[in-house]
Amino acid sequence: MDIKQRITEANEEVVRRLTSGLPVLVDIAPAGEVIPGMEGKMITHSGPPIEWSRMCGAQQGSVIGSVIYEGWAETPEDARALLDGGEIHLEPNHSHSTVGPMAGTISPSAPVWVVENRTFGNRAFCRQVEPRQQFGDYSPDALDGLRRWRDLFAPTLREALLHLGGVELDPIIIQALQMGDELHNRHSASSSLFANQMAIGIAKAGVPLDRALPTLGHLAGHNLLFLGLAMAAGKAITDPARGVESSSVVIAMCRNGTEFGIQVSGLGDEWFVAPAPVVEGLYLPGFTSSDAGLDMGDSAITETVGWGGFALGGAPGILALVGGTPEDALGYTREMRGITTAKHPTHRMPALGFEGTSVGIDIRKVVQTDVSPIIDTAIAHREAGHPIIGAGMVRAPMECFKGALRAFGRRYTP
Amino acid sequence: MDIKQRITEANEEVVRRLTSGLPVLVDIAPAGEVIPGMEGKMITHSGPPIEWSRMCGAQQGSVIGSVIYEGWAETPEDARALLDGGEIHLEPNHSHSTVGPMAGTISPSAPVWVVENRTFGNRAFCRQVEPRQQFGDYSPDALDGLRRWRDLFAPTLREALLHLGGVELDPIIIQALQMGDELHNRHSASSSLFANQMAIGIAKAGVPLDRALPTLGHLAGHNLLFLGLAMAAGKAITDPARGVESSSVVIAMCRNGTEFGIQVSGLGDEWFVAPAPVVEGLYLPGFTSSDAGLDMGDSAITETVGWGGFALGGAPGILALVGGTPEDALGYTREMRGITTAKHPTHRMPALGFEGTSVGIDIRKVVQTDVSPIIDTAIAHREAGHPIIGAGMVRAPMECFKGALRAFGRRYTP
Numbered sequence: 001m002d003i004k005q006r007i008t009e010a011n012e013e014v015v016r017r018l019t020s021g022l023p024v025l026v027d028i029a030p031a032g033e034v035i036p037g038m039e040g041k042m043i044t045h046s047g048p049p050i051e052w053s054r055m056c057g058a059q060q061g062s063v064i065g066s067v068i069y070e071g072w073a074e075t076p077e078d079a080r081a082l083l084d085g086g087e088i089h090l091e092p093n094h095s096h097s098t099v100g101p102m103a104g105t106i107s108p109s110a111p112v113w114v115v116e117n118r119t120f121g122n123r124a125f126c127r128q129v130e131p132r133q134q135f136g137d138y139s140p141d142a143l144d145g146l147r148r149w150r151d152l153f154a155p156t157l158r159e160a161l162l163h164l165g166g167v168e169l170d171p172i173i174i175q176a177l178q179m180g181d182e183l184h185n186r187h188s189a190s191s192s193l194f195a196n197q198m199a200i201g202i203a204k205a206g207v208p209l210d211r212a213l214p215t216l217g218h219l220a221g222h223n224l225l226f227l228g229l230a231m232a233a234g235k236a237i238t239d240p241a242r243g244v245e246s247s248s249v250v251i252a253m254c255r256n257g258t259e260f261g262i263q264v265s266g267l268g269d270e271w272f273v274a275p276a277p278v279v280e281g282l283y284l285p286g287f288t289s290s291d292a293g294l295d296m297g298d299s300a301i302t303e304t305v306g307w308g309g310f311a312l313g314g315a316p317g318i319l320a321l322v323g324g325t326p327e328d329a330l331g332y333t334r335e336m337r338g339i340t341t342a343k344h345p346t347h348r349m350p351a352l353g354f355e356g357t358s359v360g361i362d363i364r365k366v367v368q369t370d371v372s373p374i375i376d377t378a379i380a381h382r383e384a385g386h387p388i389i390g391a392g393m394v395r396a397p398m399e400c401f402k403g404a405l406r407a408f409g410r411r412y413t414p
Numbered sequence: 415m416d417i418k419q420r421i422t423e424a425n426e427e428v429v430r431r432l433t434s435g436l437p438v439l440v441d442i443a444p445a446g447e448v449i450p451g452m453e454g455k456m457i458t459h460s461g462p463p464i465e466w467s468r469m470c471g472a473q474q475g476s477v478i479g480s481v482i483y484e485g486w487a488e489t490p491e492d493a494r495a496l497l498d499g500g501e502i503h504l505e506p507n508h509s510h511s512t513v514g515p516m517a518g519t520i521s522p523s524a525p526v527w528v529v530e531n532r533t534f535g536n537r538a539f540c541r542q543v544e545p546r547q548q549f550g551d552y553s554p555d556a557l558d559g560l561r562r563w564r565d566l567f568a569p570t571l572r573e574a575l576l577h578l579g580g581v582e583l584d585p586i587i588i589q590a591l592q593m594g595d596e597l598h599n600r601h602s603a604s605s606s607l608f609a610n611q612m613a614i615g616i617a618k619a620g621v622p623l624d625r626a627l628p629t630l631g632h633l634a635g636h637n638l639l640f641l642g643l644a645m646a647a648g649k650a651i652t653d654p655a656r657g658v659e660s661s662s663v664v665i666a667m668c669r670n671g672t673e674f675g676i677q678v679s680g681l682g683d684e685w686f687v688a689p690a691p692v693v694e695g696l697y698l699p700g701f702t703s704s705d706a707g708l709d710m711g712d713s714a715i716t717e718t719v720g721w722g723g724f725a726l727g728g729a730p731g732i733l734a735l736v737g738g739t740p741e742d743a744l745g746y747t748r749e750m751r752g753i754t755t756a757k758h759p760t761h762r763m764p765a766l767g768f769e770g771t772s773v774g775i776d777i778r779k780v781v782q783t784d785v786s787p788i789i790d791t792a793i794a795h796r797e798a799g800h801p802i803i804g805a806g807m808v809r810a811p812m813e814c815f816k817g818a819l820r821a822f823g824r825r826y827t828p
Contacts, residue, residue, distance in 0.1 A: 179603050180594045180764070189593050192606040196634040199613035203626050212617050220610040274606065311802050316764035317592040326765050350594070350730035367762040 003246075003414050007266075007364075010247035011226035015342045015360040017244075018305060022118040026231060028158040030150075032171075033109030035096050039108075041072055042089040046104025046298040047256025048271040049092050052083045056257030056276075058293045061136030061384025062103030064089070069133075069143050070107045074137055094252055098125040099235045099298035101227060102134040102380055103257070110146065111154035115169065115232035117240060126152070126298075129227045132387040135380040136293075142387070156215040160201030164310035167197050169233050169312050170346070172226070177307070177357070178350050182307030182315035183230045184299055185322065185376050185391060190226035195219035197330035204345040227299065234301035241265055248408055249341060250361040251374065253304050253396055257296035257380065262364055262400045264267050265405055274399035279379050281392015282323045293382040295394045300375050306344055306357035309393065310336045314349030321391045322376050332374045332393075333358075339365040339373065363408065366401040416771045417660075417828055421680075428584040428679045429756045429774040431658075432719060435651035436532040437583040439643060441675075442572040444564075445524030449510050450538050453522075455486055456503040460518025460712040462685040463506050465498045470671030470690075475505070475550030475798025476517030482558050483547075484521045490552055508666055508677075512539040513649045513712035515547040515641060516794055517671070520797040524560065525568035529583065529646035532652060538649035540712075542568070543641045546801040550707075556801070567589045570629040574615030581611050583647050584760070586640070591721070591771070592764050597644045597731035598713055598722030599736065599790050599805060609633035641713065648715035649825035655679055662822055663755060664775040667718050667787065667810055671710035671794065676814045678777055678822065686818040688811035693793050695806015696737045707796040709808045714789050720758055720771035723788035723807065728763030735805045736790050746788045746807075747772075749806025753787065759826035777822065780815040 001009075001019060024109070027314050039043065043066045047058060064079040067088060073079035079359065082088055100106050102389065104127070112125040115324050128149050132142035143152035161167065172193045198219055202212050219225065238251045247265035256263055261271040276294035283289070302308040313333030316326040337343075341360030347356045361373055372395040379390035445452050452458065457480045459473060469477065478493040481502060487493035496502055507514050514520050518541070526539040541548070542563050546556035575581065586607045593603035612633055616626050633639065652665045661679035663814075668675055675685040690708035697703070715724040726732065727747030730740040749764060751757075755774030762768045775787055786809040793804035 047537065175602065180592065188589065189603055189606070192603070192610055195610045196606055196613070196630075199610065199617075200627065200630045201636060202617070203613075203623065203630055207621070209617060209620070213614065216610075216614045216617055220614060319764060320768065326767055350733060353740055354734065 003412060006246045007248055008124055010266060011242050011249050011341050011360060011362060014241045014244050014247045014249040017241040018237060018304055018359050019117050019342065019344050021240065021249060022238060023115045023233035024118050025113060025161065025167045025169055026116045026283050027114035028111050028154050028161060029114055030108065031106050031110050031112045031125065034112065034114055035098055037096050040089060041087060042091065042108065042113040044091050044093045044096055044098055044100070044106045046093060046102065048101050048259055048261030048273050050256045050258055052090060054258055056293050056296065057383040058136030058296060058380035059103040059257050061138050062105045062133055062351045064384065065133040065138035065143060066105045066107040068138060069146050070109060073237060083302045093298055097123060097235065097239060098343060099231045099301050100127045101129050101231065101299050102297045102378060104298050107320055109150065111150055113228050113232045115229065115236045117236040120240035122236060122239050124232050124239060126228045126232035127236065130222050135386060135388045136384050137387045138385060141281060152211060152261070153215055153218050155201065156207055156211045157198060159205045160198050161208060162180045164197065164201040167413050169229060173233065177311060177314060177347050180315050180317045182308055182311040182318060182376065183303040185378065186315050186318040187226040187230065188223045188317070190230065194229065203261065230307065231301055234305045237305050238301065239385050243268065246412060248363050250304060250363060253299065253300040254298040255295045257293050260295060260397050262396070262404060264404050264408065267404060267411065270407065272400045272404040272407065274397035277394050277397055279377055279392040279394045281379055281390050282321065283390035284388065287389040291381055291389055295377060296380055297377065299377065303375050304361065305375055306347060306359035309376045311349060311357050312376060314351045322393055335371055336374065338369050339371050363401045363404045370398070372396045372398050372401065417826060420660045421662055424658050424680060424754050425663050425774060425776060426623050427597045428655045428658050428661045428663040431655040432651060433756065433758050434533050435457040435654065437529045437647035437650045439527060439575065439581045439583055440530045441528035442525050442568050442575060443528055444522065445520050445526045445539065447526050448526065448528055448662050449512055451510050454503060456505065456522065458505050458507045458510055458512055458514070458520045459509060459670060460514050460516065460710060461668045462670055462673055462687050464670045466504060468672055470707050471689030471797040472550030473517040473671050474708060475552050476519045476547055479547040479552035479557060480519045480521040482552060483560050484523060507792060508668060509713055510655060511537060511649065513543045513645045515543050515645065515713050516792060517550060519548065519710050523564065525564055527642050527646045528652060529643065529650045531650040534654035536650060536653050537651060538646050540642045540646035540649065543638050549800060549802045550798050551801045552799060566625060567629055567632050570616065570621055570625045571612060573619045573621060574612050577619040578615040579609065581608070587647065588760055591725060591728060591761050593797065594729050594731045596704035596722055596725040596732060597791065598716040599792065600729050600732040601640040601644065602637045602731070604644065605637050608640050608643065625789065644721065645713055645715055648719045648721050651719050652715065657682065660826060662777050664718060666779060667714040668712040669709045669714065671707050674709060674811050674814055676810070676818060678818050681818060681821055681825065684821065686814045688813035691808050691811055693806040694792055695793055696735065696802045697804035698802065701803040705803055707792060707794045710794055711791065715793065717787055717789050718775065720773040723790045725763060725771050726790060728765045732790065736807055738807070739746055749785055750788065753785050754785050777815045777818045779805060781819050784812070786810045786812050786815065791817065
């Protein structure tokens with residue numbers, strides 16, 4: 001069998017795994033209890049590996065927030081001193097079967113969504129989504145939000161979830177893609193459908209009214225709630241597709257606001273990085289592109305499995321957030337067909353005649369066609385201390401794919 | 415002021431009313447308690463006025479079901495005897511500020527949604543949506559469904575609703591139109607969003623688990639739940655636009671399976687009817703077009719306010735039910751611009767660049783352009799005794815608009 005045939009078969013195997021995963025939400029638990037290797041004074045973050053001093057402002061701000069939230073320091077100055085002194089252990093989420101939105105910071109007492117891939121038995125984790133601390137805001141208000149999640153919402157949802165015996169996420173994902181969600185920045189449908197399920201769990205668990213009511217209100221009012229679940233699902237789906245010999249399919253794309261990194265199934269755990277790109281987008285009142293940090297977050301795991309920018313044509317509602325026309329959105333989705341390996345058999349988009357989403361980004365096709373994956377994403381401030389400032393579109397840097405293809409060539413040249 | 419100018423101004427006034435209505439769900443109550451004029455052995459039905467002997471098979475079946483459900487007869491034969499003898503009073507829903515899906519039958523003990531238009535103070539009513547008795551099925555199972563609604567779901571939702579102090583429907587409608595609902599036959603988003611509100615009400619009301627759990631399950635599993643609410647909202651929105659002197663705008667379109675009828679704001683309560691048309695559609699397994707009854711139901715009140723077929727371009731998910739391509743759906747929506755008076759300021763469709771829905775069907779434009787309103791609808795059997803058999807697309811008969819325009823000319827010729 002020649003090398004081309006071996007790559008084709010390996011990629012088919014990767015896509016078989018990517019399209020047969022069955023993510024099930026099984027728990028909501030403190031990171032330190034469930035994430036493998038989460039020990040001591042440790043904070044995991046989004047993107048490829050990076051040391052404290054090279055982190056962007058927003059990610060530094062978010063880490064400072066986590067340090068204060070954990071009670072390891074009382075002030076931002078004390079937190080910075082600990083971090084400058086190397087006393088906090090920082091590692092990428094992706095090294096721990098984990099993903100996180102924007103700065104992606106996760107610390108031991110932070111409750112995370114626990115998603116099991118029923119087809120392969122692996123688990124993945126993601127933190128909750130909120131508009132402040134994950135963007136670098138370490139104000140008392142931002143940290144109160146984390147505490148309310150830890151002390152009220154997370155334990156209540158955990159109780160409800162255990163009474164339901166878990167929630168299958170694929171039926172929600174399938175429906176939501178037919179209801180205008182692209183599952184990266186638009187989660188109006190998925191969050192609502194998930195809330196319907198959790199309301200039943202809250203009733204079954206007999207949660208007292210003083211916890212049930214605010215939790216039901218949080219569920220009904222949080223239209224990005226499902227993003228954390230979609231990300232954990234994406235990670236749970238991609239992890240079993242790692243390490244397939246000869247495969248040129250991407251199994252991770254992520255950014256830390258300094259660098260953009262990708263991993264490829266046939267190339268082990270090596271990261272192929274390039275400088276994080278600028279996001280083209282729309283800004284909240286009072287902010288402009290001169291305030292913007294660079295592309296950040298593990299949320300591009302959603303594009304890695306065919307959602308987000310890849311499914312934008314089916315989710316024109318998001319254009320109010322990221323800009324552009326319905327025709328642009330359909331164009332992005334059609335363009336992604338050319339750099340992928342297959343169509344998903346059940347993740348279908350009605351606006352494209354119920355065509356399946358494009359899955360299995362092939363680094364060879366990206367370089368050959370000079371078309372890079374399109375990602376829709378939120379925008380953080382370039383300095384520490386701010387909440388969300390905007391959202392827009394960005395292309396994965398071509399240099400990541402060229403670097404990966406060079407390594408692929410070296411490894412697999414006969 | 416010349417007649418043309420008078421008509422223009424009258425139509426602007428009608429559209430101002432159509433686009434400023436604020437429907438609020440205020441109660442769920444037995445029809446006999448809330449619908450004006452619902453007295454004695456009376457059943458209201460969809461469409462323009464029609465006597466028992468001319469009703470189509472499905473509507474006769476549905477009326478038979480209502481007679482047995484009310485306990486006025488024990489068998490279908492006894493029910494037919496009562497109806498043949500003229501002992502049951504039959505009137506159109508539209509004469510009672512009411513609408514009903516398909517056969518549209520409403521009897522005194524049937525709980526109805528009560529929607530108040532907060533801008534104008536009027537109320538409108540609609541029965542719940544289910545796939546059996548409203549299609550003409552009078553089997554014990556079909557009637558058990560009505561009883562379960564009457565005895566379990568309706569009183570539980572009523573209790574929840576009163577604890578919420580009502581639910582504003584316009585925010586749900588606005589969101590749902592941006593989530594792929596067209597609000598006639600696709601209600602996946604609106605039903606889910608409404609279910610989340612009601613879950614909060616059920617919790618607030620402290621409903622016991624033996625009623626709360628099945629009701630939450632019903633809410634989470636019924637993706638056409640909101641249709642009855644959308645219809646009541648449509649009727650509550652259109653009624654204040656009736657009787658505007660010199661207006662050529664349609665304020666009701668409905669069908670009884672025998673005739674299609676329209677009413678026009680400037681022409682009082684007169685019905686302009688034509689034979690009910692054939693629906694072009696897709697059928698459930700075991701059924702074909704030879705089984706199909708003709709177009710039926712008050713649900714075209716949704717098209718009358720700019721939803722349904724008029725918003726199909728924003729709701730491609732419905733094509734799995736009614737057939738056609740996303741391009742067809744966009745084409746229908748664009749075509750309706752030509753026969754209407756204005757764009758809705760807040761009911762927007764992302765797939766059309768956030769354009770507002772087309773409202774205010776002008777009988778003059780329909781006749782001049784030879785373009786008739788497009789409606790997406792379910793299909794009932796042509797004989798009594800069957801549940802739903804399919805769904806598809808239909809055009810309002812041009813003859814209704816020609817007849818109305820002739821009457822308009824007679825009345826308003828200087």
